[in-house]
Amino acid sequence: MVKLYVLPCAGYDRPGGAITRAVAERIAAEDEEVTIGSVASLSAERPGEMRSLLSSPVIVIDGCSMNCARKIAETRGARNVQTVDVTQHTDPQDPEEKRVEAVIKVVREILRESRERPASPKRETTATTAAPEAGAPEENDLSIRVDKFTMTVRRGYHYSDNDFWVSVEGDLVRVGATDVLQQMVSDIYYVELEEVGKTVELGDDAGRLESTKTAMEIIIPISGTIVECNERLVDSPELINESPYDEGWLYVMRPTDLTELELLKNAEEYLEYAAAKARKELERQTSGGGDS
Amino acid sequence: MTSESEPEKTFMGVDRTKIPWWPRIDYDRCDGCGGEYDCLKFCPHHVYRPLENPTRIEVENPYNCVVFCKACQKMCPQDAISFPEKSEILRLIKAERARG
Incomplete structure (x- = not known):
């Protein structure tokens, strides 16, 4: 079974950071194949974390347009990164719970699509x-x-x-x-x-x-x-x-x-x-x- | 699964079992990464075996260890892994080869 690595930016300095974390936790709770990634562990290149990142399809959830989580995932060599930017799917005026729900919907859709594609696209690195x-x-x-x-x-x-x-x-x-x-x-x-x-x-x-x-x-x-x-x-x-x-x-x-x-x-x-x-x-x- | 633990038989022409190169664990420091066993996860050569209660790491297949490789030492969060002096090992290899 394909495991999925969901990486929330969990940034502390932007309101969107908390939303990404809440989304990742909810998604992981309803889907046992989802592993929540840690930006901090990737920064420190913790070996177990690196292995999870590199051996799974990656869905990044970024809380703002700085896309920190996507950047660290790519810097650490992830392929097949799909990014969800909270600011593009939510209205900052909405209450947090509503924003979380909106992002969860987007992530669920990506998960569904990635499962429908046969055997998930292999790394196209043989070229x-x-x-x-x-x-x-x-x-x-x-x-x-x-x-x-x-x-x-x-x-x-x-x-x-x-x-x-x-x-x-x-x-x-x-x-x-x-x-x-x-x-x-x-x-x-x-x-x-x-x-x-x-x-x-x-x-x-x-x-x-x-x-x-x-x-x-x-x-x-x-x-x-x-x-x-x-x-x-x-x-x-x-x-x-x-x-x-x-x-x-x-x-x-x-x-x-x-x-x-x-x-x-x-x-x-x-x-x-x-x-x-x-x-x-x-x-x-x-x-x-x-x-x- | 026996093939997995079969070491390279020689290193630089010297019987691998004559080369004392494998990780030494400082049990005052090793905590098995609280069950994460970073060294075990990292090393593809089946050198290590995890212990539980308390979590610790143990060297199970010393001769599977790649001579001169210290990669696991560098990533040990507790700095609990050490290796012999490389220059000593090199001297020993040269001496063994000279004995031929």
Whole structure:
């Protein structure tokens, strides 16, 4: 059954805020599939809250035209957000109870419609994740298909068991996330990078990624000093999904010990490891644990 | 369901069971998030098991834990999770590989 995430702005600074809260409570009381969301928890990115937001259709109820709740829902990566603006459905001169009733009617209508649509519209994100298909496949790429996953590995790169790659460029190395990683985490909507100048060791975390499925640390695959960050990722985190081995790179580093490359896998070894990982993921999904 | 708890067998070529990397729980701090178990909900690798009365978290499958991943530590509201020193673990991995 499709759960529904209803997010009232519950704003304290506008009269409409109280109405949104009353509406959400009434709707949740009459419909057991409705979960009431919390703007505060989304602001703090409470993991349980994030999961509810990202795994359900979202109906936002905003008390005024600032649309704070819609903004936070979208900033946190929600798709399929439907917004109800209290000011558009009620007259501020009316008594509060009348305004609550009016908004409840609108929300009920949206709920009814969303149930009638078969299986609720799935996130239409496959278009972006499938984009690499459009680009000409690199001669240097190796691919393996495991069920629904087609994973690509770039020859000549070195790979960590944490699913990050290293490519040697003269005295420097470039690092990034592998195609396997980006497929496992799904659509990345937020990237936080470490600052240039920071020295990190293999295994240290430096920055993090957030996707519609999870949040994770960037685990550095080789020791060294960061000399460049991929600034484009701040505005376009999806580059990691679209082009993990090229435009979606993370850092350029000055390595402290290139012999560490021996600790990493080559393309063929990593491809085998990736296939095993994908099989495990598929097993996990079919054995009931997965939800995608 | 056994497949779910089956860990990766090696990490960087070293038998995973030789690498002591998993979360340590400070039971003076852990309150199981009052039954919310944020770490349990977050981690997809079935490392944790929830306890009740009182609510606490427990490490059930230590070798399922992804070596070097500390993501659950950062999101623990009580700061009750810690991990070994990464540099120690890296040294150990290098030593194990050298022994070959």
